[in-house]
Amino acid sequence: MKILVCISHVPDTTSKINFTDNNSAFDTTGVQYVINPYDEFALSRAMWFKEKQGATVTVITVGNATTEPTLRKCLAIGADDAIRINTEALDGFQVAKELAEVAKANAYDLILTGRESIDYNGAMVPGMLAALLDFNFINACVGVEIESGAVTASKEIDGGTETLATTLPAVIAGQKGLVEEKDLRIPNMRGIMMARKKPLAIVEPQTIEVATKAINFEKPAEKSACKLVDASNIDGLIDLLHNEAKVI
Amino acid sequence: MSVLVFAEASEGKFKKIAFEAVSYGKKVAEQLGVSLVALTINADNAAELAAYGAAKIIKVNNEVLKSFDAKITANIIQQVAEKEASQVVVIDSSSNGLYLAPLVAVNLNAGFASNVMAAPSSTTPFVVKRKAFSNKAFNNTEINTEVKVIGLAKNSFGIFENNTTASEEDFSPEIIASGVSSVGVNKASGKVTIADAEIVVSGGRGLKGPENWGLIEDLAEVLDAALACSKPVSDLGWRPHGEHVGQTGKPVASNLYIAIGISGAIQHVAGINASKVKVVINTDPEAPFFKVADYGIVGDAFEVVPELIEKLKAFKAQNS
């Protein structure tokens, strides 16, 4: 089985979110970048398939050279090779089109991605990629098994889960549950040494007409201070929630 | 020319987000000076959509569509969008909406903006405001394609009545083949889900152990609220994963979010910040949650919550 794992290179969850150039660009000063947390579940599941069932695992990202340490980390975790599509995409559609082109050329059986990236939270790329490739698609996946091309996946739905059956080739976008939190892979020393020698291909982008672009950013208005209610005045809290906030 | 809203019915009934999507579609249709078309599949009472401004209601009724399929549904939306010459297609952020919207965008070769939280600030160019960075910022996005797909964030625009005389049309779409089939659904019946709840009651590590969750469940029951928890609580196996909320869990956009024994770590808050009103109950006045909450009680959950439950019961008895 040939697996492609799409990796988004995102600011660490504790990053301060600021903007520069008249609020037109994300301020990367002092920001640490990590593998998108949802993608870690996808990559860890891919490694499971590689070890238990035999598979090759390629990781891919769309981004400039600054994303390479993130790809190297994936290689250290155990991916066989990496691809970087050399462009800073302006929207999810562009990312999906770039990925689709490479995916078509390499005939992957399974494409694993995170459900969304934690920076723009677009949740656009996995579905778009599946549609562009005309692959079967499962979103919000919390568990997947594959036996000779037959896929059984569990998907989160509002209020529960649904079990779905499909076949390869498929795009599966997942989250915690693909593997458990405790089974997330982290690089070890040997992996880090080996990663240096693994192939990282740089692919030049296509020319894509951009469908959407972020023109500027805003930060939420400063919040007014929390109203503290004394622990002995529960009636006061109920009154505020009923009469002031009007939520009960 | 038209604006098309996919108004999803769940087991025949519309949820509030369907009415919110129609309200939003009405606003956009007014801005563009075109009419609003709503598409529904297997709805018991499609006519309800007229109350929110739908001028034409397209009804699809087909047994095959009883079980949701993203690819088939996305294709039906495409058929209707093409038939109605829709410039803008609005889809809500239910789990099904999130599943199918990117497919619709590819089918229509349309620019897609997800997490949209307000009506367009301009229609030429077409600019919408979206949530980004887990609610820590917003971005204004310009959509340049002829057809535009908008994923509307939950509880962001609001529901507005706009009584309209609507025409209704039955439509029998072509049903394409799908490569995915449903084998079974595992859903707790009668429980309020985090996705639909107006109120969410959430517990953290401060509750010390799963044996104390009766407190959270009782409070949720009085308020008809959904249950949620912080990430460590689900990682420790105190509560099911499905209750984990935050940046890496389920997003919450309820009217009221009550955090009990939750410190308010940045990753937790990122996922629940879209809630309108936040209440914190925590023994530590320095807990970061107090910085983001609207109301707070510095106190021990084991003392405050039982009293809150009793007083809320009395309040409910009086106000119902």
Ligand SMILES: Cc1cc2nc3c(=O)[nH]c(=O)nc-3n(C[C@H](O)[C@H](O)[C@H](O)COP(=O)(O)OP(=O)(O)OC[C@H]3O[C@@H](n4cnc5c(N)ncnc54)[C@H](O)[C@@H]3O)c2cc1C
């Ligand atoms: C990449 C990444 C992603 C993450 N994603 C998420 C996420 O999606 N969701 C999430 O929740 N976390 C997430 N976290 C974890 C997050 O950083 C915090 O560790 C977590 O939210 C803390 O959970 P907590 O508030 O329940 O526990 P704690 O931080 O331990 O807080 C417990 C609180 O309970 C209070 N308390 C103690 N006793 C009582 C009492 N008797 N009555 C009232 N209050 C009491 C304490 O004062 C304290 O404030 C993530 C972390 C990382 C690194």
